[in-house]
Amino acid sequence: MKSIPLRILAITLLKELGLASLLLLGVSFVVFVILYAAPGDPFSVLLEGQLPSEQALAGIRAAMGAQQSWYGQYFSWLHNVLGGNFGTSLHSGLPVAGELVKVSLNTLYLTLGSMLVTLCIAVPIALYSSMRGHAVAISWPLTMLGYVFSALPVFWLGYIAIYVSVHGFDFFPLSSSGASDGNGWLYTLVPVLVLGLGSGTISEVIRYLREEMSRVMAEDYIRTERAKGASVWRHAFKEGLLLPVSEIIAAKIPFILGGAVIVEQIFNWPGMGRMAWQAAQDRDFPVIMGIALVAAIFVRVGSLIQRIVYTAVNPQGARD
Amino acid sequence: MAQPLLKIENLRTYFYAHSKQAFVRSVDGVSLEVGQRETVGVVGESGSGKSITAMSVMGLISGGPGVIGGSIHYASDKVQKNLLEGLENYVQLEEGNGRVLTVKKDESGWQKASEKLMAGMRGKEIAMIFQNPRASLNPYITVGEQITEAVRLHSGISAVKEARERAIHWLERVKIDSPRLRYNSYPSGMSGGMCQRAMIAMALSSEPSLLIADEPTTGLDATIQSKIVDLLQELKNETGISTLLISHDISVITRLSDRVAVLYGGAVVEYGPASQLLDAQAGFKHPYTAALLASVPNQQKIRARANLQAIEGEVPDTINTPPGCRFYARCNQITPEIRDKCAAIHPELKDVAPGHQVRCWRFIN
Amino acid sequence: MRRSTRVKKYIQTSGEVSDFSKLPLHKKFSIPDLLYVGYGLLIVFLVLVSYVLGAFNLLPNDPQQINMDMLMAPPGTGGHLLGTDFMGRDIQSRLILGIQAYFLPGLLAIFISLSIGIVLGVLAGYRGGYAETVITYFTNLVDSFPRLVLILLVIAAFKPDIYYIMMVMGITGVPAVANAIAGKIRVLAQKNFIEAAIALGLRTRVIILKHILWYNCRALLIIQATLGMGEAILLETSLSYLGFGVQEPTPSWGNMVQSGANYFMQGNFWPSTAPALAILFTILGFNLLGDGLNNMLEGKRSR
Numbered sequence: 001m002k003s004i005p006l007r008i009l010a011i012t013l014l015k016e017l018g019l020a021s022l023l024l025l026g027v028s029f030v031v032f033v034i035l036y037a038a039p040g041d042p043f044s045v046l047l048e049g050q051l052p053s054e055q056a057l058a059g060i061r062a063a064m065g066a067q068q069s070w071y072g073q074y075f076s077w078l079h080n081v082l083g084g085n086f087g088t089s090l091h092s093g094l095p096v097a098g099e100l101v102k103v104s105l106n107t108l109y110l111t112l113g114s115m116l117v118t119l120c121i122a123v124p125i126a127l128y129s130s131m132r133g134h135a136v137a138i139s140w141p142l143t144m145l146g147y148v149f150s151a152l153p154v155f156w157l158g159y160i161a162i163y164v165s166v167h168g169f170d171f172f173p174l175s176s177s178g179a180s181d182g183n184g185w186l187y188t189l190v191p192v193l194v195l196g197l198g199s200g201t202i203s204e205v206i207r208y209l210r211e212e213m214s215r216v217m218a219e220d221y222i223r224t225e226r227a228k229g230a231s232v233w234r235h236a237f238k239e240g241l242l243l244p245v246s247e248i249i250a251a252k253i254p255f256i257l258g259g260a261v262i263v264e265q266i267f268n269w270p271g272m273g274r275m276a277w278q279a280a281q282d283r284d285f286p287v288i289m290g291i292a293l294v295a296a297i298f299v300r301v302g303s304l305i306q307r308i309v310y311t312a313v314n315p316q317g318a319r320d
Numbered sequence: 321m322a323q324p325l326l327k328i329e330n331l332r333t334y335f336y337a338h339s340k341q342a343f344v345r346s347v348d349g350v351s352l353e354v355g356q357r358e359t360v361g362v363v364g365e366s367g368s369g370k371s372i373t374a375m376s377v378m379g380l381i382s383g384g385p386g387v388i389g390g391s392i393h394y395a396s397d398k399v400q401k402n403l404l405e406g407l408e409n410y411v412q413l414e415e416g417n418g419r420v421l422t423v424k425k426d427e428s429g430w431q432k433a434s435e436k437l438m439a440g441m442r443g444k445e446i447a448m449i450f451q452n453p454r455a456s457l458n459p460y461i462t463v464g465e466q467i468t469e470a471v472r473l474h475s476g477i478s479a480v481k482e483a484r485e486r487a488i489h490w491l492e493r494v495k496i497d498s499p500r501l502r503y504n505s506y507p508s509g510m511s512g513g514m515c516q517r518a519m520i521a522m523a524l525s526s527e528p529s530l531l532i533a534d535e536p537t538t539g540l541d542a543t544i545q546s547k548i549v550d551l552l553q554e555l556k557n558e559t560g561i562s563t564l565l566i567s568h569d570i571s572v573i574t575r576l577s578d579r580v581a582v583l584y585g586g587a588v589v590e591y592g593p594a595s596q597l598l599d600a601q602a603g604f605k606h607p608y609t610a611a612l613l614a615s616v617p618n619q620q621k622i623r624a625r626a627n628l629q630a631i632e633g634e635v636p637d638t639i640n641t642p643p644g645c646r647f648y649a650r651c652n653q654i655t656p657e658i659r660d661k662c663a664a665i666h667p668e669l670k671d672v673a674p675g676h677q678v679r680c681w682r683f684i685n
Numbered sequence: 686m687r688r689s690t691r692v693k694k695y696i697q698t699s700g701e702v703s704d705f706s707k708l709p710l711h712k713k714f715s716i717p718d719l720l721y722v723g724y725g726l727l728i729v730f731l732v733l734v735s736y737v738l739g740a741f742n743l744l745p746n747d748p749q750q751i752n753m754d755m756l757m758a759p760p761g762t763g764g765h766l767l768g769t770d771f772m773g774r775d776i777q778s779r780l781i782l783g784i785q786a787y788f789l790p791g792l793l794a795i796f797i798s799l800s801i802g803i804v805l806g807v808l809a810g811y812r813g814g815y816a817e818t819v820i821t822y823f824t825n826l827v828d829s830f831p832r833l834v835l836i837l838l839v840i841a842a843f844k845p846d847i848y849y850i851m852m853v854m855g856i857t858g859v860p861a862v863a864n865a866i867a868g869k870i871r872v873l874a875q876k877n878f879i880e881a882a883i884a885l886g887l888r889t890r891v892i893i894l895k896h897i898l899w900y901n902c903r904a905l906l907i908i909q910a911t912l913g914m915g916e917a918i919l920l921e922t923s924l925s926y927l928g929f930g931v932q933e934p935t936p937s938w939g940n941m942v943q944s945g946a947n948y949f950m951q952g953n954f955w956p957s958t959a960p961a962l963a964i965l966f967t968i969l970g971f972n973l974l975g976d977g978l979n980n981m982l983e984g985k986r987s988r
Contacts (some may be wrong), residue, residue, distance in 0.1 A: 017823075026826045031838065038842030063641040104865075139716070151968035153939070154921065155926040156961040159946045166950070200919065203972065218382075226468050227378055227450075228522065229443030238460045249826075258833035264924050279925055280837040294899045296829040303825075313460060336695045341712055343697055385695050423695045 012311040013304075020300040028081065029294040031289050032074050081293065091278070096290045099275070104294050107271035110263065111256045111298075112194060115249060117196025118205055122146070123245070126209035130217065146203040154198035155257055158266035159177030159192045193268040199259035201252045209244050218241035240252050250306035253299050323395050324353040325530055325562045326377070331390035331404075333369070333376045334420060335383055337639070343420040345638040346372040348586035349390075351669075354530065359556060359563040360576030361594065363570060363612070365631075368578060369586040369638075370566045374401045374534045377564070378448055379403065379438045386421045386430075388413060396529035401447055402436050418641045433448055444474040447523035451535035453515035457507035464503030468492065474526030485585035490521040494551060517551065523557065532564045537572055549575050570616045574598050579675075582609050585636040585646040588669065592676030604672035606680050607653040641666075645681065718977045725974020728967055729911065735784040746775035748782045749934055757953050770941065770956040771948055780935040780963050786937035789911050790851040791917035797855025802862025802909070807893055810870025811865060811879075820867075824860035832857045833923060845929035847921070854913075854920055862909050869902055904982050908975040915971035922964060938964050 086096035129139035261273030279287035467487035491499035633650035752773030924930040925939025945957030
């Protein structure tokens with residue numbers, strides 16, 4: 001294998017980074033607009049740390065030189081965020097940034113794990129049913145099962161999983177309860193499985209991968225490889241599996257993050273989703289804004305990776 | 321005459337047209353031979369079953385029901401076998417009223433048996449080049465690597481470096497400029513003609529006994545077409561490889577073939593030495609061949625300002641085969657004496673001269 | 686024939702070779718696709734009927750009547766076809782009434798997605814260029830938010846109101862519609878369909894409204910609408926679990942699953958499972974309808 005020209009990769013990386021930062025700027029603006037339009041002037045809360053009384057407000061602002069205009073507020077907030085200052089949680093009084101790092105790692109673990117589960121199930125089914133002369137008797141029920149899991153409410157699935165773990169395997173799959181006894185990973189396995197199965201993406205992943213693989217198998221160059229006596233799989237792998245998998249992962253990250261909100265709630269998982277829920281309950285604006293930004297960063301990083309895989313596989317833009 | 325390298329007998333390949341709920345008999349009883357060091361051209365309109373014949377020989381037919389029966393005897397120095405040996409057991413056929421009514425085929429059993437028969441054949445004994453060379457090369461791998469892969473698979477050279485040198489050698493032989501540089505090109509960065517040269521290099525790099533060229537010049541610019549034909553001619557002289565050349569382009573067939581088979585409606589209607597068959601003045605010609613030749617411009621016709629003749633009528637549908645000659649509806653050489661026979665009975669291929677056969681009632685008494 | 690079970694059989698129709706458009710349905714399309722679509726249509730019909738029944742209060746039992754003597758009764762007891770919930774209320778009636786919670790908000794979400802999506806999709810596909818760049822940016826922007834996180838943000842800023850939530854859902858559903866339409870227009874343009882229409886002297890308005898949207902996109906829009914309804918139900922279910930959905934005692938399938946799930950550990954599955962199954966069968970119907978229709982339109986055959 002010839003190594004891919006680093007220059008091309010670097011250019012792609014820069015281009016995609018530029019696009020991602022442009023999008024994140026847009027995200028921050030949307031978040032700002034929502035909060036700016038909200039009743040109770042939450043934005044001042046954000047900038048000033050606490051909710052001041054009406055009379056004090058004008059005085060404080062004047063004294064601190066705080067911005068009055070909406071764009072002034074936006075830019076001073078953006079400046080803070082860029083400097084790593086996401087504000088202070090109204091609920092706990094702790095700086096949001098530190099908390100975010102902790103919980104986002106937990107969520108990352110949950111989402112990556114569940115994605116792996118989804119792929120481990122979807123890829124074999126998709127490959128099997130895209131092969132010629134496959135037995136419909138096997139692939140059809142599997143595909144159907146994918147549909148069923150995608151249509152079930154994820155928290156109902158979660159409750160079933162808890163019930164089965166408790167009554168069937170005699171352990172309580174909640175991450176916060178004593179995960180220190182050596183097999184802590186077991187406790188984390190159930191939430192990962194539930195999210196992987198129930199995030200509502202599995203049937204779509206199966207369908208997409210199967211269609212892409214079937215399409216590639218019908219390409220002229222695959223016919224050439226068969227005529228050449230070479231391994232079809234070796235040649236179909238890049239376009240038929242690697243690219244679609246990277247695409248579907250990037251496209252499904254937002255859905256899985258959404259599902260994580262529910263699953264974290266069920267299993268008491270100390271992640272972003274649970275924190276977001278708590279923040280929504282408490283109307284803890286700094287926290288929920290921070291989470292929205294971090295979630296958007298996750299999504300953008302996902303598509304950044306996808307673009308890089310695409311460029312690496314396809315260094316001269318062989319196909320668009 | 322020595323044993324032919326490839327002997328196709330009564331090959332039948334059918335497809336099921338979902339939109340019509342009926343079977344299309346793409347190849348319906350094709351028989352032809354390719355001798356050692358010989359180039360056999362197969363010519364015919366689109367839909368006559370030329371390409372399907374080639375794909376059937378390679379065992380590359382996808383889509384059901386596919387190859388139904390016949391035999392494909394292959395006999396090189398190293399391998400002698402029937403590529404469809406015993407495969408008929410997997411198919412049951414029911415016909416009636418000039419139509420195929422049911423086909424029962426054990427697809428997976430057929431596939432497995434066929435793969436077993438084709439093992440060591442594809443790429444090694446029989447190599448193939450296609451039309452639209454650009455789409456036929458893997459766009460994600462450099463051209464050089466693809467040739468190297470073929471070399472390593474079939475030439476017994478496993479050392480990467482050696483295989484690479486061999487690949488470059490073949491790039492040179494197909495006259496690609498600066499082959500060392502081109503080795504690292506992706507198909508998207510090369511012209512169609514260059515891609516076809518690379519395809520030819522890949523096909524020949526494993527030194528097969530038979531090359532199947534399926535419309536090798538179609539879709540290329542006229543000047544490049546001519547260069548590809550020159551290249552094929554040269555390589556044929558150098559290596560003495562036997563070739564089954566499929567083309568709708570009579571000029572390509574004329575320049576390369578020793579013998580020619582004319583396909584019409586999924587069957588061979590004329591088969592003979594290229595010099596006789598393609599000579600518009602020579603006698604004993606199937607009306608379809610005559611019409612085909614009359615539709616091709618050449619110097620004489622241009623000088624004489626003669627009109628080119630289109631072949632009247634449409635390509636036959638191979639779903640309903642009428643009992644008579646398949647060319648009956650379009651034929652302009654029917655004489656009153658044979659009209660009844662033409663309409664009622666499908667003629668056999670008959671010798672009209674040594675090694676020259678025609679499927680027409682005019683030559684059968 | 687060795688293994689007769691694995692033999693694939695191809696049959697030709699008797700009589701004349703037929704025209705595709707005249708074939709009977711089961712010959713034109715694959716049987717699974719027809720089953721999918723048939724099942725989906727049945728579900729759509731049931732949802733509509735339930736909506737009407739709920740709207741006119743034509744329910745088998747009073748959905749709010751609490752009966753402490755019959756808590757969590759199994760299906761079929763005491764005139765309760767689907768049993769009772771943890772407060773002894775009739776599950777069947779509550780399921781039928783639960784549709785009310787989704788119907789209008791869901792339609793609102795669908796309306797927003799479709800109307801904005803159509804405009805953007807037509808702009809991107811028909812105009813291309815600058816408009817397309819802007820729309821791609823917008824699409825990527827909306828896709829950057831996990832839907833649930835955005836909704837939690839809106840809930841925190843405003844209040845947990847189903848109409849706010851459905852508006853967010855409608856807006857986040859825009860990219861899917863816009864992309865589908867733009868993609869369809871690009872396919873049409875590749876076939877020189879649009880040039881041909883322009884060459885015929887048709888007005889742009891006629892081309893877009895009649896020839897593109899009506900003749901070529903209507904099925905696609907129907908698919909998007911059914912999928913949207915399915916998503917609305919799943920979203921409300923998730924929010925119910927989080928406590929931001931439709932509030933008790935007004936029934937929604939989401940809050941029924943949620944409140945019933947509290948009794949899971951005692952082994953009382955039914956009050957939660959009944960609405961969960963209702964959700965399953967409904968979403969399954971919508972998804973299968975969408976996929977089946979899609980296969981039929983694209984001329985693909987389901988496996």
